[in-house]
Amino acid sequence: MIRRLLVANRGEIARRIFATCRAVGIETVAVHSTADVDAPFVGEADYAVQLPGYAPSATYLRGDLIIAAAKKTGADAIHPGYGFLAENADFAGAVTEAGLTWVGPPPKVISVMASKIDAKALLAEADVPVLPSWTDPTLVDEFPVLVKAAVGGGGRGMRIVRDAESLGEAVSSARREAFGAFGDNTVFCERYVEQARHIEVQIVADQHGNTITFGERECSIQRRHQKILEETPSPAVSPQLRENLCAAAVAVAEAVGYVGIGTVEFLLSPAGEFYFLEMNTRLQVEHPVTECVTGLDLVRLQLFLAEGGRLPYSTPPPMRGHAIEVRLCAEDPTTNWLPATGQVHRFDVPEVVGRFKPLLSPGIRLDSGIEPGSVVGVHYDSMLAKIVAWAPTRYEAARMLAGVLARTKVHGLVTNRDLLVRVLRHPAFLTGQIDAGLLDRQPEVFAPLLSSVEAVRLSCLAAALAAAAGRFEGATVQPGIPSGWRNVPSIPQTIVYDGPAGPVEVGYRLAADGALAQWWVRVVDPEELDLAGLGHVGVVDEHPPVAVVSASAHKVVLDVAGIRLTVDVHRVGNVSYLDSVEGSVTLRELPRFPLPSMELEEGSLTAPLPGAVGRVLVSPGQRVGAGELLLTLEAMKLEHPVHAPADGVVSVIKVRPGALVDTGALLAVLHPGG
Structure with a gap:
């Protein structure tokens, strides 16, 4: 029996496992990096041990330190969660050799399935359908193909190649990325199936030779080969196809002697043919959708199986209704979806029941x-939360989840929230006409929810009115004077914000009775901002008649041509976060008398996000060509390349490997031409 469990992970999955442990009476131990000392999962554990350092390589990937922490705290079992060491056979073996219970499959099974190449060869012999593949890229004789990393996941090291001329560079690039992500540059090529679906089957196996499945999950909504939305059951899987997929998954598990909870991933072609992709020897990120439709706690079942329990089911449990999960991530759409960092000022998801x-x-x-x-820093991945809707039907689940997401307030970070809502409401998704390339064909899903020009202007007006109300509420001198009062009533109040499309000036004038007599929002030319912060402004546009129903520092209610609109306002420092039924917008108030900023030298290359400098591949005086890789940044478990924007000569390198940089930091200077 497990008495005290150490979770060798962090964040959401650590909290998830701790919740089940509390329910079944198991004590918990957290290990955490220096960066995570104040993280919620640390406070929720019964015991916690700090692993000094910030980077995963010094903390969550140090199996020796984690096992030492287990012994120090008296833990008798280790759960790896997912990611980090969850599929590391050496770590699993070290845990068992230390006399601890490993909550996962046997180390030898992890080792067998760790290499996609070896796993495919093994399962082809077991008559499991697999796609044609080439371990030697020079032998590829049909296109398109997908270059894939032999180990690891998350879309790292993947490249689609459609002709022989592009194959060599794609393989080289994939090798570099795979080595940076997984420490192994082995890649292979696999036939690429156009408009394929990504379907996976949840398997459960005990130590007594019993294996069953808990249905399939549809994971086809992906961006850059990374899942952002999962659901069960799949709208593309018929009862007969489900039976065939589950039978193949059981064959995979039995072929390797699997024990515990795992996932077998398949590719489903438009013709209905399916092929084995890989096996994840761990709990999946998307396991909550399976828990919703089965009513079973998969973590509890994991612990039961690790204790040697026999499966209490002889057949798969019935599936109840439909569940959809989205991954809310800190990503910035204005910088090509690079991971974002910052402090969470507000996180409010409405209608949560569990x-x-x-x-x-x-x-x-x-x-x-x-x-x-x-x-949210630069050291770990960008996923903030998983939000799941469970309803009797797929349409009800999608509508419920989209509505909740649209009303979710995440302040302090930019996220992929709007993209998720757009996908859930898209006709192709609602009709089940989806595949792994859907987002590439539907660019409209990347538009922000607050895309109406007039809605943005109304939010800007609300921000200005709330700011004035806040000053009035906090006034200590002559508090009886109305906000915005002027000796010369014809002079309006103005304020300049940096908004989604750049600086805007917001102006308004109140009538003698306090009503809104005039208002405008007009674009400021950022190149011509003067010391008053007003600069050159565009022509005043016509606006609908607006009356202020009420205005406080936290909420503004407007009457827009007879229709009421409520805007919630949350101000932190000089930043206002505005949420309404129309969508959300963040506005940063610009100072009236800004300090002059230092101009960068022409050809300066700056950091697109905060992170650590990885590789520096060039030196001062070196001539480079357009598109050549100059250096890399490492942030949130990903490597971000910095390429030369044009031909030129490197004149200055301002950073060295391992250096930490903020967004906008000068990395190098490239003189064009030369």
């Missing part, structure tokens, strides 16, 4: 790694 466990009735489940006050 957290970190199966739901008892249809509704919204939230599994998150953050709380207000949490700091």
Whole structure:
């Protein structure tokens, strides 16, 4: 029996496992990096041990330190969560050799399935359908193909190649990325199936030779080969196809002697043919959707199986309704979806009926790694939370989840929230006409929810009115004077914000009775901002008649041509976060008398995001060509390349490997031509 469990992970999955442990009476131990000292999962554990350092390589990937922490705290079992060491056979072996219970499959199974190349060869012999593949890229004789890393996941090291001329560079690039992500540059080529679906099957196996499946999950909504939305059951899988997929998954598990909970991933072609892709020898990120439709706690079942328990089911449990999960991530759409960092000032998901466990009735489940006050840094991945909707039908689940997401307030970080809402409401998704390339064909899903020009202007007006109300509410001198009062009433109040499309000036004038007599929002030319912060402004546009129903520092209610619009306002420092039924917008108030900023030398290359400098591949005086890789930045478990924008000569390198940089930091200077 497990008495005290150490979770060798962090964030949302650590909290998820701790929740089940509390329910079944198991004590918990957290290990955490220096960066995570104040993270919610640390406070929720019964015991916690700090692993000094910030980078995963010094903390969550140090199996020796984690096992030492288990012994120090008296833990008798280790759960790896997912990611980090979850599929590391050496770590699993070290855990068992230390006399601890490993909550996962046997180390030898992890080792067998760790290499996609070896796994495919083994399962082809077991008559499991696999796609044609080439371990030697020079032998590829048909296109298109997908270059894939032999180990690891998350879309790292993947490249689609459509002709022989592009293959060599794609393989070289994939090798570099795979080595940076997984420490192994082995890649292979696999036939690429156009408009394929990504379907996976949840398997459960005990130590007594019993293996069953818990249905399939549809994971085809992906961006850059990374899942952003999962659901069960799949709208593309018929009862007969489900039976065939589950039978193949069981064959995979039995071929390797699997024990525990795992996932077998398949590619489903438009013709209905399916092929084995890989096996994940761990709990999946998307396991909550399976928990919703089965009513079973998969973490609890993992612990039961690790203790040697026999499966209490002889057949798959019935599936109840439909569940959809989205991954809310800190990503900036204005910088090509690079990971974003910052402090969480507000995190409010409405209508939540359960957290970190199966739901008892249809509704919204939230599994998150953050709380207000949490700091999202550069060291770990960008996922903030998983939000799950469970309903009787797929359409009801999609509508419920889209509505909740649209009303979710995430302040302090930019996220992919609007993209997720757009996908959930898109006709192609609602009709089930989806595949792994859907987002590439539907660019409209990348538009922000608050895309109406007039809605943005109304939010800007609300920000200005709320700011004035806040000053009035906090006034200590002559507090009886109305906000915005002027000796010369014809002079309006003005304020300049940096908004989604650049600086805007907001102006308004109140009548003698306090009503809104005039208002405007007009674009400021950022190149011509003067010391008054007003600069050159565009022509005043016509606006609909607006009356102020009420205005406080936290809420503004407007009457727009007879229709009421409520805007919630949350101000932190000089930044206002505005949320309404129209969408959300963030506005940063610009100073009236800004300090002059230093101009960068022509040809300066700056950091697109905060992170650590990885490789520096050039030196001063070196001639480079357009597109050549100059250096890399490492942030949130990803490597971000910095390429030469044009031909030129490197005149200055301002950073060295390992250096930490902020967004906008000068990395290098490239003189064009030369």
